[in-house]
Amino acid sequence: MKSGAQLIRTIGERCRVCYTCVRDCPAKAIRIAGGQAQVVSERCIGCGNCYRVCSQSAKQIYDSRDDVQKLLASGRRVAAIVAPSFAAEFADLDPGQVAGMIRRLGFGLVCEVAFGADLVAEEYRRLLEREEGSRYIGTTCPALVAYVEKHMPELVPNLAPVVSPMIAEARTLRRLHGVELAIVFIGPCLAKKVEADGGGAAEVDAVLTFIELRQMLEAKGIRPGPVGAEDFDPPHPGLGALFPVSRGILQAARLVEDLLTSDVVAADGRPAFLQALNDFAAGALEARLLEILCCNGCIMGPGMSVDTPMFRRRTAVSQYARRRVGRLDPAEQAEVRRRLEGLDLRATFQPQSLPSTAIPPLELQRILQLMGKLAPEDELNCGACGYPTCREHAAAIYLGLAESEMCLPYTIDRLRDSLKELSESNAELASARQALVNAEKLASMGQLAAGIAHEINNPLGVILLYAKLLLDDASADPQRRRDLGLIAEQAERCRKIVAGLLNFARRNKVVRQPVDVTRMVDRCRRAVLIPDNVRVWVEHRMADPVAELDEDQILQVLTNLIVNAVEAMPQGGDLTISTSDTPAEVVLEVRDTGCGIPPQHLPKIFEPFFTTKQIGKGTGLGLAVAYGIVKMHRGRIEAESNADPARGPTGTTFRVTLPRRGEEA
DSSP, X not given: OOTTOOSEEXXXXXXXXXXXXXXXXXXXXXXXXXXXXXEOTTTOOOOOHHHHHOTTOOEEEOOOHHHHHHHHTSSSOEEEEEOTTHHHHTTTSOHHHHHHHHHTTTOSEEEETHHHHHHHHHHHHHHHHHOTTOOEEOOSOHHHHHHHHHHOGGGGGGBOSBXXXXXHHHHHHHHHHOTTOEEEEEESOSHHHHHHHTTTTTTOOEEEEHHHHHHHHHHHTOOOOOOOSOOOOSSOOSGGGGTTSTTHHHHHTTOOOOTTTOOEEXXXXXXXXXXXXXXXXXXXXXXXXXXEESSSSGGGOTTOOOOOOHHHHHHHHHHXXXXXXXXXXXXXXXXXXXXXXXXXXXXXXXXXOOOOOOOOHHHHHHHHHHTTOOSGGGOOOOOTTSSSSHHHHHHHHHTTSOOGGGOHHHHHHHHHHHHHHHHHHHHHHHHHHHHHHHHHHHHHHHHHHHHHHHHHHHHHHHHHHHHHHHHHHOTTOHHHHHHHHHHHHHHHHHHHHHHHHHHHHOOOOOOOEEEEHXXXXXXXXXXXXXXXXXXXXXXXXXXXXXXXXOHXXXXXXXXHHHHHHHHTOTTOEEEEEEEEEOSSEEEEEEEEOSSOOXXXXXXXXXXXXXXXXXXXXXXXXXXXXXXXXXXXXXXXEEEEEEOOGGGSSOEEEEEEEEESSTTTO
16 A cells, blocks of 8 residues: 555545444444544554445545556566455356456466465464474464554464465565566455555555456456466465365365364454454463454455355355366476475564553543443443443543444433423423513503503593582482492493503613512511401511512512402412522512412413403403513513312412512513
C-alpha cells in the first residue's frame, strides 16, 4: 500500500447505527464517534471481518489496482503469485484458463504460492524436530501475527520464526529469476496488503484480492479462453495446495493433530482463534505447535468474490491438490530444490506498542453508573452495543472507542425520559394555549365592556331612581309594591353587572408595595361575611411574609375566591385559607369542602360570564377579574376540584402563585 494509506475506511453516508462490525472485530479496532464506525488502524489486524459483515457496504478496502497497473507499465518484469485458494474462487474454470487470463493482464510470470507453502511446511517440520522443548504459534496467517504483536505482545517470543508462504514464494522467484523481478500477490486475504507493506516490503510489491483481480479482468474485457498448453509457471507445488483449507499445513508438513499427545493443535475462525490464544497464554494447552487461521480457512477470506458454501470450496481445493500432486515431475522438483538450497526462510517479529488499556476501577464504576448500571443486576450483557458485557462496553468508552448511546437499555431509558419531558412540555403548552385563549376573550370582552358600560350605566341609574320613588308612593297597593320592587331589584342587578364590567374593562396598573401577606389575608378574612355553618381555618407557613404586591387588587382576588368558596357550601363545611412561600414566590390557597366543579367545567371557569350559579346569583365575572389581576402580577392561578363523591371528599382548591418582587416578574 502507499505510505500512510489506511487498509479499511468507512463510507460515512452508508454507515448505519448497527454495531455489527464492533461485534465481529476480534481486535476491537472499531471506534464509534457520532454514531459512525471508524477503523482504528493502530489496533486493526486486517482480518476483514468488519468488511465481510457490513450489510450496507460501508467499509472500503484500500484499492491496489492502480499500484499494479503502474508496475505493469513500468517496463519491469512482473510476476503474479497466486494463492492456492484460487481453486475455490475459480471453481468453474480450468486452472490453465485462470493462468492464461492473468498473463493477458501483462504479467511475465504466473506462479503458485502453494510452492512457497511446501517450503514453509518443511521448515515447520524441521523446526519442531530441532527445537523439541519449544512451543510455537504458527505464523502463516498475517492477521494472527498482527493480533499477537499488537494485542498479546507477551506471546511474540512464541511466534514461529518462519516466513509466510507468500514471502517464501517471493524469495523463491527472486532466487530463480533475479532480484529485479517485481512481484504481485493475488489472493483472498486483506492482511496480506499490510504484510507486504511491512516486513515483506522488499519482497512483495503489491497485493490484489480476488475481487480486485476480477475487476481488472472485467475492465480489460478478458474472458476465459480455450484451454491449450497453458499452465502456471514453475516451480509447481505439491501438498502446499492444501494450505487454504483448515489444517492443510499439517498435512503438507506431515504433522498429525494427535488428540492423545496434543503436540499439534489447530484452530480457525474468530471465536476459536481468540480462545486458543488465551488458553495457550495461560498454559492450558500442551501443544508444541498451535496453528491458527483467523478465517475458517483462507478459502473463506474476505477477498473472495464467490458466495459458495465453505465445504464446496474445500472440495474444489482438495480436487485441485490431488490433480496437482499427481502431475508432479520428480526431476523438476529435484532441480528446483537444488537451486534453492540454503534459501533463507527465517522471520522475526516485534511487539507493537499500543496505548495502555489499564482502567482504574473507580473510573469503570463511574462510567457504568452514568449508563444506568447501578447494580450488578442492571448489567444485562445483551450485546446490542457490540460488546459481550456491559463492563467491556464501559472499558471501551474509557478508551475512547465507544459511546454510551450504543447501550440499547440506556438509550431506551433516555428516550423514555425525553418522552416524559416532551409530555410535560406539551401539557405546559396546552396550559399556555388555554391562557392565551382566555386572554383573547378577556381582551375582546374588555373592549366590549368599555364601549357599552358607560352608555348603560346612566339609563340604569334613572330606572333605579324612579323605581324607588314610585315604590315610596305605592305604600297602599301591595301588588304595585311587589312589581316596583322587582323592577328595582333587577335594575340593581344590572347595575352590579355594569360595575363588574367596568372593573373588568379597567386596565389598572399594578402598583407594587411591600405587603405583609399574612396580615393581608387576616384582614380579608374579617372583611367577608362568613355564615355560622362554615368553619374557617387560616394557616400561615411563610418564612418571609413580606412581598411586593398591589394589596387592593390581591384583596379583590382573595375576596372573590372566599365568596365563591362560601357559596359552594350552602349546607356548611370547612374553608381553609393558607399561605406559603419560597425565596422567589408566595402562594395563597383557598380550599373548600363544597360541591366541587365538574371536570367539563374546569377549563371554562376563568372565561367571562361563565357561571354555574343560578340566575341572579352570579355574573360570571369574579374569576375572570381575578385571573386578569393575577396575570397583571405575572403570576399563576390554578384550580383543582373533585365533584364526584365516589372519588373521595368533594371540594375545590384555588392556588394563586405570585412573584415575591416586581423584577422577578
